[in-house]
Amino acid sequence: MSVNLESGKTMLEHGPEALNRFLASSFEPAIGSEMPQLEVRYKNLSVTADITVTEDVTAKSEIPTLYNTVARSLARMSPLRRVVRKEVIKNASGVFKPGTITLVLGQPGSGKSALMKMLSAQFPVESNITVEGEITYNGVPQKEVIKRVPQFVEYVPQTDKHFATLTTRETLEYAHKFVGAGLAEKGAETFTKGSVEENLAAIEAAKAYYQNYPDVVIGQLGLQNCENTIIGNAMLRGVSGGERKRVTTGEMEFGMKYVSLMDEISTGLDSAATYDIICTQRSIAKTLHKAVAISLLQPAPEVFALFDYILIMNEGEVMYHGRREDVVPYFESLGFKCPADRDVADYLLDLGTRMQHQYEVPLPLGMMKHPRAASDFAEAFSHSRVYADMVGMIEAPMEPELAKHMSEYMDPVKQFRRSWFRNIGALSVRHMTILWRNKAYVASRIVMTCFMGLIYGSTFFDVDPTDVQVMLGVIFQAVLFMSLSQASQIPVFMEAREIFYKQRGANFYQTLSYVVGYSIALIPPSLFEIIIFGSLVYWMCGFVANAGAYIIYLVLLTLTNLVLSTWFFLLTALCPNLDIAKPMSTFSIVFIIIFAGFVQPKSEIPDYLVWIYWINPIGWCMRALSVNEYRSSKYDVCEYGGVNYCSEFNMNMGEYYLSQFGVPSSKTWLWTGAIFMFLFYVFLLGASTYLLEYRRYLAPTNIQ
Incomplete structure (x- = not known):
């Protein structure tokens, strides 16, 4: 199917999925392979924080005043201070493969946001933070590329922080200006491995795509009705909460990103809007071979069904990371059955909490008791076939094509796109x-x-x-x-x-x-x-x-x-x-x-x-x-x-x-x-x- 490249609006006439298929069919012949891909692996990843415990904590002492701040600072320097070690992530292992979309589930404080920040090199590793384990991108350790990781791994934060007096379009156009500079020219340099006609077609498509990318993002996220409305804040009327959340998602879409890590992007959105956005992300993952991981709160069944893999975390522990179709049978094997009138996502979120008793059924042969705490579920998962399959993917040799993509497309990327x-x-x-x-x-x-x-x-x-x-x-x-x-x-x-x-x-x-x-x-x-x-x-x-x-x-x-x-x-x-x-x-x-x-x-x-x-x-x-x-x-x-x-x-x-x-x-x-x-x-x-x-x-x- 051909796409009209005149404007962002015409490029989306047949929907985001048709545009993604057109881009893939235009670019891949000119680069002589599939679209550039990035595989993220993490093995035995643990993050701990040494935190000073304040004694005699009251509501008054927690107010962020100058006195309380100075008092806490002095407490941290005192030789009599008491420090506790909080485990943010506990021995997590997994892989996000190109062309797949993963749903990340977890209660608040489960560690899912910390994991996404670690994988996107945006976790604030300070003197009181200890990180163990390894993270690799197409086999390259994170420490070797840590300053450049945000250029090809996007992280969409939970919070919606924007300049209140800028419009939706201006916010997205500034993001495009900062991280989308020179991408069309860079693409022209790589489109050399097809025929003359294929190379020229790819260059034309790339120029039109990046030139109109703000319009494309606005169309993909359904922001057309508020594109000229200021973002606003608590004191200034602007876009709605759901629209602001979509602006946050769109702002991080710009640039040449091969992995998308999105943290609770459905807050404030209705089910239809969430479904459309996840459909678009699934299309991007499948046609452009991106690795996509999205954390959602209580996704609807039709949204849940769009994902390939499920990652469940609680208290920093990985309770499950495997294929979506295997998740319900896996927990049934542990003695927890999902009722017919219960959404699978809600059922999974209740496991490892006090709400799990309603799902308990007689234990399978060989099991002595139901898992209770998150650590019990993590221990059971570490002995499962699903975990063995995941370890097999982590330990598997890196495909030569992925190593080639790293050297050709990621290594030349600078820390910043513009001077x-x-x-x-x-x-x-x-x-x-x-x-x-x-x-x-x-x-x-x-x-x-x-x-x-x-x-x-x-x-x-x-x-x-x-x-x-x-x-x-x-x-x-x-x-x-x-x-x-x-x-x-x-x-x-x-x-x-x-x-x-x-x-x-x-x-x-x-x-x-x-x-x-x-x-x-x-x-x-x-x-x-x-x-x-x-x-x-x-x-x-x-x-x-x-x-x-x-x-x-x-x-x-x-x-x-x-x-x-x-x-x-x-x-x-x-x-x-x-x-x-x-x-x-x-x-x-x-x-x-x-x-x-x-x-x-x-x-x-x-x-x-x-x-x-x-x-x-x-x-x-x-x-x-x-x-x-x-x-x-x-x-x-x-x-x-x-x-x-x-x-x-x-x-x-x-x-x-x-x-x-x-x-x-x-x-x-x-x-x-x-x-x-x-x-x-x-x-x-x-x-x-x-x-x-x-x-x-x-x-x-x-x-x-």
Whole structure:
């Protein structure tokens, strides 16, 4: 069957299954073999976590406050701490073969999500986590390709974290932009083993497919009615919960993925939508030879029947992993019969729990008792024929064709599809779009900036430069207002961090690209605010009427604003949650204000704390702006207001008034202040990048 390649809509005219068959029939002759395949094997896989147990646990002690967080941190460092070992996955072995679709069943906390994250190289392996066993991809150990695994193994998470003001289409198009770049060109390089006509047909199909892939995903997941609707959140109306779940699934579909691991993708979906999605995934597995594993909660019988294999987990134990048609007979052989009026999936989920008694029947010959705990079922499974068949597949030599696919299609894949520079551009545009769509925030900032500028300007209208305390106070307040107002972005930064964790885990983009791109996106609104507020204060308060001094004033305010916004960004990378980041920002603001050199002059700061004065960006900006004002040509004179400062104080007018507050008067402080703030800004960007890359808050640290 031919497919119209004009658009994503026309490509799906005959349904997803017809499109998949067309792609396979177009690509396979041109590559001289079946579609590239990836087989995932894991053997004796165990994951344990050493977790500090907090004593006297109460509801109050579990609230994520600054005090409780510090107390738990101190408890983990105490020599008297009590550590328990939690087994997340216990000696699991299995294989996900190309061309098959596996249903993963398990109660919450069963370990199924941890297994999927381990196989997709997205499990947060930290110092308290121990991993044993081996995972291979077409025979290659995971540790050899761990940084590149997300490029060919997709993991769809349970949680739906998206930017609320982006539409469904925009969310999917950005995913395509990050991980789908260059795939059509890459495909053209591999389509060389067929006839000229076959190669050209494959190239044409690949270009059309990847060019229209967002439309294809939208059509496959039934998102046409909400493609131009914003995602929304608890405070902003957007798509429905089921549609949001489908966006989460679609976002991870982009790129050249050979294995799909999907974690509870049916939450919020009706049975018909779930059936359609699983049918599409089954078609992809069968025609494009992908390995697909999907965990579902209580799938309907018609959905259950679509799977080839069933994997059942409970308490980290594998209770069963084998063919779907063998699962009911297997558990009947253990003395558990599924009633005719009970869905098989519900029956299987009840095994290993207190609900299993309703299924018990007389034991077969040779069995002494029914299995009770998950460990009993795992022990019984390890002695079964089904397990022996699975071990046989794990121990079987790797097919030469799979090894060839690894070297030809997976090995050349880089960790990221696009350069960090190109990703910076895309991320900057994305975050600018998100920022400007928050109309309430933008409008309130504009009104507040204009209002506060007029308040400051009218209150300190045309300040007498000889009243140095008032003049420096105006400078201090202007710097403080423009810089510390960025603290309001902390909740936005924290929300974006969760989305970054997901997308960075999937190798969408480099951490440096995210940090720099986000910072660039903050520059236009900052410039807008600074020009409005800074101009009102500068001209109404009677600062020196000099174009050069005015431009320097705006530049210094902009640099300080960037430094402080990056500081608050750093705090969100450093702190585990918003409840810690907010008090930490307040704590830092107190230090910034006290040690800026105005509230407490440098001469009155204790020697052991003076270092805070020298690293304080507000202090550096204040010194530079003070020099910019008082060392201008208007005040850089001996005689002013009838007083000869050179003869009376042995310094000119500007130097004299700067000395009253211990402000150094050399004009070099203008450019040294600017250089310091720029270097400090770069340092904060680097620190933020390091924390987001190597210190992510994904793993549990304490339990009751």
